[in-house]
Amino acid sequence: MSITVRAPAKINLHLGVGAAREDGFHPLVTVYHAISLYDDVTAVAAEAWSTPVDGAAYVDLASVPAGEDNIAVRAGQLLAQRHGLSRRAALSTYKSIPVAGGMAGGSADAAAALVALDRLWGTGTPDDQLLALASRLGSDVPFALLGGTALGTGRGEIVEPWEDNGAWWWVVVPSEVGLSTPAVYRHWDALFPDAPAEPPPAHRLVGALKTGEPLRLAAALHNDLEAAAIDLRPDLGALIEKGQAEGALRGLVSGSGPTCVFLCAGAEEARAVAAGLAAEHPVVLTAHGPVAGAHVLPDA
Known part of the structure; x- marks a missing residue:
C-alpha cells in the first residue's frame, strides 16, 4: 500500500x-x-x-x-x-x-x-x-x-x-544562487537597529484580498525583508524592475529570497511577463493561487 x-x-x-x-x-x-x-x-x-x-x-x-x-x-x-x-x-x-x-x-x-x-x-x-x-x-x-x-x-x-476573494496569477523566478535566511535577518537587524518590537500589521493587505482586485493587491504587497535581501543581492532589485517593465503589476522578493514573484492581471498577462523574463533567466514559472494545502491524491 x-x-x-x-x-x-x-x-x-x-x-x-x-x-x-x-x-x-x-x-x-x-x-x-x-x-x-x-x-x-x-x-x-x-x-x-x-x-x-x-x-x-x-x-x-x-x-x-x-x-x-x-x-x-x-x-x-x-x-x-x-x-x-x-x-x-x-x-x-x-x-x-x-x-x-x-x-x-x-x-x-x-x-x-x-x-x-x-x-x-x-x-x-x-x-x-x-x-x-x-x-x-x-x-x-x-x-x-x-x-x-x-x-x-x-x-x-x-x-x-x-478571506481571499481573488484568483491571482503569478510569475515565479527562482535564482541559481541561494541566499541564507539567517544572513538576511542579520542584515535586516543591522539596517534597522531601532525596529519596533511589534511587526507592522497586515490590515491593508487583508482588505485588498477581500476585494479580489489585482491592482488593489499589487499596491498592498509588503515584505520587510526585501530591503535587506536586495542590499545583499542587488540583482534581485534589477529583476523586480525588469518584471514590472515587462507588465507585472508588482514584483516582490518572496520571504527572505532569493526567489522573486510577480503579480499579474491574469493568466494571459502572466504568460507574457514570463516570456519577457525568460530571455535573461533560465527558469521562469507561472502559477495561480490560492490552492489547497497538503491533500491525498487519488490512486492513479
Whole structure:
C-alpha cells in the first residue's frame, strides 16, 4: 500500500518583522498564500527510513538532505513518537518547488509526510494535533498543511485561514544562487537597529484580498525583508524592475529570497511577463493561487 500527498509552495503577500526577541527569534505578522507549484510525497511501509528524490529539471536535487537529515523523515519520526509507534517508511518525493528559494519546499515535504503517514499508519491524528506537530518542525509547516491564504503570527507558525476573494496569477523566478535566511535577518537587524518590537500589521493587505482586485493587491504587497535581501543581492532589485517593465503589476522578493514573484492581471498577462523574463533567466514559472494545502491524491 502507498499513499501520495501533494503540498504547495507558499509566498508571503505580507511579511512584517519585529525586532529580535531574547530567544533570537523575530516576531512576525505574515499573510501566507499557497500557489500551484507542488511537491508530492509517496509513503510506503519499510524497515528503515529512506528518502529517494526526483523532480523537475530546474530543481537542485543535490541540495535536498538525505536520510534522517530530511525534514520529511523528521516529520515521520515525530508522528511515530506521538503515537508510540516504532514504524518506518520510504518517503519518495517528486519536487517541483525550487530548493532554498524562500517558498517553503522543505516545509511542504514535511506537511505531506505527516498527512501521508497518518493515512498509511491509520493513526487518525486530529487536525489540531497535526498542526501542533507541524509547528515543532518549522514555522512554515503548519501553513503547508492548511493551504489557501492565511494569517501567520508568532514565528509564523500560528496560522488562521483568511478571506481571499481573488484568483491571482503569478510569475515565479527562482535564482541559481541561494541566499541564507539567517544572513538576511542579520542584515535586516543591522539596517534597522531601532525596529519596533511589534511587526507592522497586515490590515491593508487583508482588505485588498477581500476585494479580489489585482491592482488593489499589487499596491498592498509588503515584505520587510526585501530591503535587506536586495542590499545583499542587488540583482534581485534589477529583476523586480525588469518584471514590472515587462507588465507585472508588482514584483516582490518572496520571504527572505532569493526567489522573486510577480503579480499579474491574469493568466494571459502572466504568460507574457514570463516570456519577457525568460530571455535573461533560465527558469521562469507561472502559477495561480490560492490552492489547497497538503491533500491525498487519488490512486492513479
